[in-house]
Amino acid sequence: MSMINAYDAGEDAGVALREKEMIARRQRLLGPAYRLFYANPVHVVRGEGVWLYDPDGRAYLDMYNNVASVGHGHPHVVAALSRQAAILNTHTRYLHDTILDYAEKLLGYFPAELSNVMFTCTGSEANDLALRVAKTHTGGTGVIVTRLAYHGTTAATAELSPSLGRSMTLGEHARTVPAPDAYRGNGGDVGEVFARHVRAAVADMAASGIRPAALLVDTIFSSDGVYADPPGFLAPAAAAIREAGGLFIADEVQPGFGRTGGQMWGFERHGLVPDIVTLGKPMGNGHPVAGMVARPDVLAEFGQRTRYFNTFGGNPVSAAVGMAVLEVIEEEGLVENARRVGDYLRDGLQALAQRYPVIGDVRGAGHFIGVELVRDRPTKEPATEETARLVNALRERRILISATGPAANILKIRPPLVFSTGNADLFLSAMDDILRAEMGGG
Numbered sequence: 001m002s003m004i005n006a007y008d009a010g011e012d013a014g015v016a017l018r019e020k021e022m023i024a025r026r027q028r029l030l031g032p033a034y035r036l037f038y039a040n041p042v043h044v045v046r047g048e049g050v051w052l053y054d055p056d057g058r059a060y061l062d063m064y065n066n067v068a069s070v071g072h073g074h075p076h077v078v079a080a081l082s083r084q085a086a087i088l089n090t091h092t093r094y095l096h097d098t099i100l101d102y103a104e105k106l107l108g109y110f111p112a113e114l115s116n117v118m119f120t121c122t123g124s125e126a127n128d129l130a131l132r133v134a135k136t137h138t139g140g141t142g143v144i145v146t147r148l149a150y151h152g153t154t155a156a157t158a159e160l161s162p163s164l165g166r167s168m169t170l171g172e173h174a175r176t177v178p179a180p181d182a183y184r185g186n187g188g189d190v191g192e193v194f195a196r197h198v199r200a201a202v203a204d205m206a207a208s209g210i211r212p213a214a215l216l217v218d219t220i221f222s223s224d225g226v227y228a229d230p231p232g233f234l235a236p237a238a239a240a241i242r243e244a245g246g247l248f249i250a251d252e253v254q255p256g257f258g259r260t261g262g263q264m265w266g267f268e269r270h271g272l273v274p275d276i277v278t279l280g281k282p283m284g285n286g287h288p289v290a291g292m293v294a295r296p297d298v299l300a301e302f303g304q305r306t307r308y309f310n311t312f313g314g315n316p317v318s319a320a321v322g323m324a325v326l327e328v329i330e331e332e333g334l335v336e337n338a339r340r341v342g343d344y345l346r347d348g349l350q351a352l353a354q355r356y357p358v359i360g361d362v363r364g365a366g367h368f369i370g371v372e373l374v375r376d377r378p379t380k381e382p383a384t385e386e387t388a389r390l391v392n393a394l395r396e397r398r399i400l401i402s403a404t405g406p407a408a409n410i411l412k413i414r415p416p417l418v419f420s421t422g423n424a425d426l427f428l429s430a431m432d433d434i435l436r437a438e439m440g441g442g
Contacts (some may be wrong), residue, residue: 007036019043035396036397037402047072050416050423060398061423063415069257069282070328071418077285079322084317092119092314102127105326107293108265110275116299119291119314123253123280124152126290129154130276131214133294136249136302138213141173144201144241148179148406150223151216151251161214163223173200173210179224180233183361183372184380191233195240202244212246219266220255225405226363226370226412228260234270247298253280258329258417261339261366269365285325289318334417343419345369348428356435358383367419371411383406386439393434399427
């Protein structure tokens, strides 16, 4: 999946000499494991709001980078970072009000049951920590994830991230279940079907002498193909893992902080309270701060047994940045903006679907949208090559999105929360032009 939109040095996609030289230098210095987006990679030097700029001053509409959630270079966030960095930056073994103020502010967005937070630097670390806590609390080792999940790059989380590729061997205590895909389902109740798969995975663990520790899911299922509806479908699966003695861990690294529109967290769409929630990417608007929120009773035994320390996790600069991000979300009404503009964008995509049969399904919530492209609507044959062409054609028009899903045929659209209806119109017009020129219809 991750390779469908990657640069291929063996193909000439009109890459300029300056960028070719940079690519060669990058390969020499960084080695072979890194990948670049797009057949013609984008060279960026500056960001502002929803825009990225190349060395020649050309603007690119960023509809993919959910890290800069409140917009690239937001002045309030930059000022908070600079101010605190000039005063003090240390770690959580010292007392510091800013860290506590931020923890209090952040926890105020969660259900009362979730009243403890631990800080890390990345979402991978947050998920790694959540797994350690879950295993300590339950005494189990088995973890259930979806078939194309992505949960991180540590050894423990990579073994629970099948989206990293076929060469990534899952851990022996891991079990995968199909994502809750209503588009390709048989019309049954999405929640009950998903819960049935979870119960089957628990039974398979039991047959191998494995005790379950957790069901870990990204609550927007972003790597699997973006699945948000119907609201509430996650509740039966959460009940199923709890009945088996495990915990429900909501990975909010991608859907969290208002991205799904109308609420702060993806799990809120499903009317449930997780046992553990993990946070990352948008938490610091590009600054590396992440965290894990948990019920105190879930965290108690881990805290008694284990001395936890993270040199950079929860430092005063990160706390100041995190606080500034929350203030921007509140003051600029960005959760509501994500709902309103997200609805507008999905309506526009649905209108395009009426004219272009290649669009099989439009789904998502807020500023997290999946558009599934198919070669034939009745058979739903994935339009993988067409998706890659569309993504790269948009890049040539300086609009940045990507693709996801098992066949990499699902457009993955997740603009910053400050994305506007005007920005949406620019994207929809470009989509219309490309679909008409490349794929007929209209």
